[in-house]
Amino acid sequence: MTIDWWTLGLQTVNVLILLWILARFLFRPVAKIIAERQAAAHAALDEAEAAKHAAEAARAEAEAARQAVLRERAEKIAEVRKDAEAEKQRLMAEVQAELDKARGQAKDELARQGRAQQEALSEQAGVLAGDIADRLLARLPKEARVAGFIDGLVEAVAQLPESTRAGIGLHGPVPLRAAQMPTEAEIAQLRAGLDTTLGRAVEIEVTEAPELIAGLELDTATAIVRNHFRADLDRITAEVRKHD
Amino acid sequence: MTENLIEVASVLAAAIAVGLGSIGPALGEGRAVAAAMDAIARQPEAAGTLSRTLFVGLAMIETMAIYALVIALLVLFANPFV
Amino acid sequence: MDNPLSIEPLFHIGPVPITQPVVVTWAIMLALGVFSYVATRHLRIVPTKTQTVLELFVTTIEGQVRDVMNGDPKPYRTLIGTIFLFILVANWSSLIPGIEPPTAHIETDAALALIVFVAILRFGIGSRGVRGYLATFAEPTWVMIPLNIVEQITRTFSLIVRLFGNVMSGVFVISIVLSLAGLFVPIPLMALDLLTGTVQAYIFAILATVFIGAAVAETPSPQSKEDISQ
Numbered sequence: 001m002t003i004d005w006w007t008l009g010l011q012t013v014n015v016l017i018l019l020w021i022l023a024r025f026l027f028r029p030v031a032k033i034i035a036e037r038q039a040a041a042h043a044a045l046d047e048a049e050a051a052k053h054a055a056e057a058a059r060a061e062a063e064a065a066r067q068a069v070l071r072e073r074a075e076k077i078a079e080v081r082k083d084a085e086a087e088k089q090r091l092m093a094e095v096q097a098e099l100d101k102a103r104g105q106a107k108d109e110l111a112r113q114g115r116a117q118q119e120a121l122s123e124q125a126g127v128l129a130g131d132i133a134d135r136l137l138a139r140l141p142k143e144a145r146v147a148g149f150i151d152g153l154v155e156a157v158a159q160l161p162e163s164t165r166a167g168i169g170l171h172g173p174v175p176l177r178a179a180q181m182p183t184e185a186e187i188a189q190l191r192a193g194l195d196t197t198l199g200r201a202v203e204i205e206v207t208e209a210p211e212l213i214a215g216l217e218l219d220t221a222t223a224i225v226r227n228h229f230r231a232d233l234d235r236i237t238a239e240v241r242k243h244d
Numbered sequence: 245m246t247e248n249l250i251e252v253a254s255v256l257a258a259a260i261a262v263g264l265g266s267i268g269p270a271l272g273e274g275r276a277v278a279a280a281m282d283a284i285a286r287q288p289e290a291a292g293t294l295s296r297t298l299f300v301g302l303a304m305i306e307t308m309a310i311y312a313l314v315i316a317l318l319v320l321f322a323n324p325f326v
Numbered sequence: 327m328d329n330p331l332s333i334e335p336l337f338h339i340g341p342v343p344i345t346q347p348v349v350v351t352w353a354i355m356l357a358l359g360v361f362s363y364v365a366t367r368h369l370r371i372v373p374t375k376t377q378t379v380l381e382l383f384v385t386t387i388e389g390q391v392r393d394v395m396n397g398d399p400k401p402y403r404t405l406i407g408t409i410f411l412f413i414l415v416a417n418w419s420s421l422i423p424g425i426e427p428p429t430a431h432i433e434t435d436a437a438l439a440l441i442v443f444v445a446i447l448r449f450g451i452g453s454r455g456v457r458g459y460l461a462t463f464a465e466p467t468w469v470m471i472p473l474n475i476v477e478q479i480t481r482t483f484s485l486i487v488r489l490f491g492n493v494m495s496g497v498f499v500i501s502i503v504l505s506l507a508g509l510f511v512p513i514p515l516m517a518l519d520l521l522t523g524t525v526q527a528y529i530f531a532i533l534a535t536v537f538i539g540a541a542v543a544e545t546p547s548p549q550s551k552e553d554i555s556q
Contacts, residue, residue, distance in 0.1 A: 007345045011437035014351045023404040025362035030384045033369040303529040310491030
C-alpha cells in the first residue's frame with residue numbers, strides 16, 4: 001500500500017480549482033438568477049397587491065359617492081314631500097275653514113229662517129187661536145165672556161201677597177179691563193167678590209178691551225192680575241215656542 | 245514452499261476476511277431495510293426523509309464490508325511479507 | 327490483473343510525476359468548467375430547459391443542506407455542490423472506455439476528505455470561535471475528549487475508505503469479469519456501478535454536510551420550511 005503524495009497534493013489543488021470554477025461559473029450565477037426571479041415575482045406580487053388595493057380604494061370611493069348621491073336624493077325627496085304635505089295641509093285647512101264658515105253661515109241662516117218661520121207660524125197660530133176662541137165664544141152667551149171669569153179673578157187676587165193686596169185701590173179707583181162691557185149685575189158681583197177678598201171697599205173703573213177675547217184684567221199699582229184668554233193664548237204660544 | 249505458504253495464507257486470509265466480514269453488514273442491512281419498509285408502509289408521507297436516512301445508514305453499514313474488502317485487497321496486493 | 331492499489335506516473339512535469347487520475351481530473355475540470363460557462367452565459371428570468379435543470383440542481387442541493395443543517399444553506403452550497411458533482415462525474419467517467427475513475431484511487435478520495443476536514447474546522451471555528459469550537463470536543467463531558475478527537479480522524483478516514491472501496495471494488499470486479507467474458511456480460515455490473523457511484527456521491531456530500539452541520543452552531547433558518555420546493 002503506497003500513497004503517491006504528489007498525486008494527493010495535485011488532486012487537492014485540482015478539487016480546489018474546480019471548487020472555484022464551479023462557484024464562479026455555476027452556483028453563483030444560478031443562485032443569482034433564482035434570487036432575481038424571486039425578487040421579480042415578489043415585485044410583481046407586490047405590484048398586483050398595490051393595484052388591487054388601489055382598485056379596492058377606488059371602488060370604495062365610488063361606493064361612498066353613490067351613497068352620498070342617494071342620500072342627497074332621498075333628503076331632497078323627503079323635503080319636497082314635506083313641503084307638499086304642508087301645502088296640502090294648509091290648503092285643506094283653508095278649504096275646511098271656508099267650508100265650516102259657509103256651513104255655519106248656512107246653518108245660521110237656516111236657523112234664522114226657521115225661527116222667523118216659526119215665529120210667523122206662532123204668530124199666525126196665535127192669531128188663529130184668537131180667532132177660533134173668538135168664534136167659539138160667540139156661540140156662548142155674551143155674559144160668559146165676563147161672568148165666568150169673575151170668580152177666577154177674585155181668587156187670583158186672593159192669592160196675591162199681602163203687601164200687594166194692601167196697595168190695591170189706595171190711589172184712586174182700580175182700572176179694570178174687560179173683554180166686553182160688563183153688566184151692572186156683573187160689576188156688582190165683582191165688586192162684592194173683591195170687597196170680600198180685600199176686606200174693604202174699592203172703586204173700580206171699568207174699560208172695554210175686546211182684544212182680551214174673554215175675561216178680565218185688573219191693573220193695580222204694583223201688579224197686574226190677568227184672567228183672560230189672550231193671556232192664556234200668549235202663555236201657550238210662549239211655551240210652545242220655548243219647546244221648539 | 246515457504247514462500248508459497250505465505251501466498252496461500254494470504255489468499256486464505258483474504259477470502260476469510262471478505263466472507264466473514266460480509267455476514268455482519270448483510271444482516272444489519274437486511275434489518276435496516278426491513279425497518280425502513282415498515283416505517284414507509286406506516287407513514288408513506290415521510291418516505292423522502294426515510295429514504296435519505298436509509299441510504300446514509302446503508303452506506304455506513306456497508307462501510308464495514310468495504311473495510312473487509314480493503315483489508316483483503318491489501319493482503320493480496322500490498323502484502324508487506326511477500 | 328493490475329494492482330488496483332498502486333498507480334504508475336504517466337509522465338513528469340519537471341520533478342512532478344503526473345499520474346492517470348490527475349489527468350482524468352483535469353479533463354473533468356475542463357468539461358465541467360466549459361459546460362458551466364456555456365450554460366450560465368445567457369441566464370434569463372424566463373428559463374430555458376438547461377437553465378431549469380441547473381436551477382433544479384442548485385435548489386435541490388440547497389434544500390438538502392437546509393434539511394440536514396436546519397440553517398441557511400448559502401455558505402455551504404458551493405462546497406457541497408462541487409463535491410457531489412465532481413464525485414458523480416468522476417464515478418461515471420468509467421463509462422468511457424479506457425478511463426479509470428479518479429475516485430478509484432485513494433489519493434483523490436483522500437484529497438476530497440482532506441478538503442472536507444479543513445472545511446469542518448473552518449466552518450466550526452468561523453461559527454463558534456476557536457475556544458467555542460474546541461469546547462465542543464469536551465461534550466458531553468471532558469472524559470470524551472480523546473474519543474471525540476479519534477472520532478474526528480476516523481470519520482474522515484472512513485469517508486476516504488468508503489468512497490475508495492466502493493468505486494475501486496466496482497472497477498476491480500468489472501475488470502475481472504471483463505477478463506473472463508468480454509462482451510455484454512459486464513453491462514449489468516456497469517449499470518450497478520452507475521447506481522453505486524450516484525449513491526456514493528450523494529452519501530459523501532450528505533456526510534460532509536452532516537459533519538459541517540454538527541460543527542457549526544445551531545442557527546435558525548432565515549427562510550421558513552415552506553419555501554423549500556421539494
